[in-house]
């Protein structure tokens with residue numbers, strides 16, 4: 196993460212001091228992106244005076260970042276190669292942190308800490324609806340992927356615990372029932388909490404489960420002929436050949452031998468096909484933007500939300516890289532789109548693998564309530580904009596949302612589809628496109644003219660990011676024809 200600081204500090208410290216009437220209110224968050232100055236000015240936000248500590252906020256944001264995205268990273272690394280993966284991981288992490296800076300600065304100007312309200316301030320009702328819909332789509336997609344893991348992994352855990360070699364259709368081996376039970380017994384009570392801050396403890400526990408997951412995955416790297424693995428790793432670092440091995444593992448479908456198609460694909464395969472899934476998976480893995488402003492609302496006075504975000508992103512950056520590397524080095528060319536599924540191919544009764552499963556299951560289950568909060572807030576902002584807090588509505592929205600996600604999970608096609616669709620659409624909007632356009636519209640022209648270095652930088656980054664995604668999307672559509680994509684189906 197030091198790298199992030201070195202790369203970004205000179206650019207973001209160009210931010211000029213504010214001269215609006217809200218200037219004092221803005222100071223704590225918008226003065227600088229990465230500096231350690233603790234400015235003890237009074238914030239004049241119109242919403243809520245926070246009581247949650249700095250540490251709990253880091254746990255909550257870390258938990259919001261870390262979800263099922265981590266399980267797709269080893270596959271992303273196998274496709275992109277170690278060096279390209281590390282580069283893309285760094286770019287997405289820096290962009291993610293920068294866009295949080297933009298969101299915080301906008302929220303300082305508007306005086307309200309809600310993503311949808313920034314959309315409203317920038318573009319009126321269409322802006323509010325766009326932000327609300329993107330948050331709803333993204334978070335419903337994320338929650339479905341978490342419950343999807345519960346649906347497929349929980350029965351395996353029970354099977355291993357009970358040592359059932361040939362399950363005969365017992366109800367407790369049915370993933371659908373288990374999803375419903377977990378939703379009612381664990382997720383719903385947590386989702387009914389009035390404030391996100393109360394979830395700090397469960398978030399801390401969820402993160403420690405993921406740390407355990409990392410530690411547990413690590414020995415499996417060492418078990419398998421250590422010298423060979425490290426030799427391969429060094430080799431990959433030097434000539435970045437991992438992706439070619441991966442390509443060789445999946446022989447192309449027969450019609451790919453068509454001359455023109457081969458030329459087109461070999462050109463793409465230089466870079467784009469290998470990153471076609473990598474970037475959406477990385478974008479999905481770093482999304483936490485809908486949760487940033489709700490967590491900021493509850494953050495104790497004088498604590499800097501940008502610091503909370505930088506710490507959470509830095510820790511996740513390291514954990515993501517290690518998770519991808521360990522998973523990839525354990526299975527090398529055989530890594531699948533969802534890491535846990537790859538583990539099924541080796542002994543399912545192995546105690547270590549069982550513990551890994553339980554840890555990931557616990558972690559993703561405890562992430563659902565955190566991710567549900569911004570959706571409920573977005574729905575409230577879109578459907579009941581001027582209403583104050585009302586318990587029956589708070590409970591009803593959570594209940595309806597969970598029921599909907601349960602239905603979705605019972606009928607959802609596969610986890611990769613969820614990553615692909617959500618990662619390629621709402622994630623880039625929430626991570627960068629919306630914060631950038633909201634920033635350009637919300638920061639007054641008197642303060643930062645359209646031609647100011649800050650706004651030019653934001654616009655350029657946004658354009659590059661947008662075209663990169665567009666191009667990636669086209670490549671994904673053209674080179675991953677149906678057979679190929681279907682081969683990647685996990686379950």
Ligand SMILES: NC(=O)C[C@H](N)C(=O)O
Nearest residue numbers: 260262263264337480482
């Ligand atoms: N919070 C989200 O939207 C997704 C999360 N970043 C994940 O990896 O699962």
